[in-house]
Amino acid sequence: AFSLRxxxxxxxxxxxxxxxxxxxxxxxxxxxLRGALGEVFRIDLPKGDELRFVAHRDGTLFAEHNGKPLxxxxxxxxxxxxxSLWMGEKSGSNCRENxxxxxxx
Numbered sequence: 124a125f126s127l128r129x130x131x132x133x134x135x136x137x138x139x140x141x142x143x144x145x146x147x148x149x150x151x152x153x154x155x156l157r158g159a160l161g162e163v164f165r166i167d168l169p170k171g172d173e174l175r176f177v178a179h180r181d182g183t184l185f186a187e188h189n190g191k192p193l194x195x196x197x198x199x200x201x202x203x204x205x206x207s208l209w210m211g212e213k214s215g216s217n218c219r220e221n222x223x224x225x226x227x228x
Contacts, residue, residue: 124177125175125206125209125210126173126175127175127176128173129168129172129174130170133167135164135166138166142164145208151200151201153201156201159196160194163193168188172188172189173189174188175187176205181197182197182198182199183196183202184197184205
C-alpha cells in the first residue's frame with residue numbers, strides 16, 4: 124500500500140492529465156480499465172487530502188480518498204503501472220527516500 128497526501132491543491136483536470144500521462148509512460152494500455160479508473164478520479168484534491176492505493180496478491184488494486192473507497196480493479200498489470208508512477212525507475216522522483224514515510228495507524 125502507499126498513500127499520497129497532497130501538500131497543495133490539485134484540481135481534477137490537472138490530476139486526470141497527470142494520471143493519463145503516467146499510465147502512458149508506464150505503457151498501460153487496457154482502455155476499459157483506464158477509463159473506469161479515470162472516472163473515479165474526477166474529483167478536486169485540496170491540500171491535506173489523501174489518496175491511498177492498496178494492492179492485493181491476486182492483482183486487485185483498491186483506491187480510497189480520505190478513507191472512503193473509490194473502487195477496485197483486478198489487473199496485475201494495472202498494479203504494476205500504478206506502482207511505477209511513483210516508485211518505478213522512470214518516476215518523476217530522483218529522491219525516493221524522501222517519498223517514503225512509515226505511517227503508524
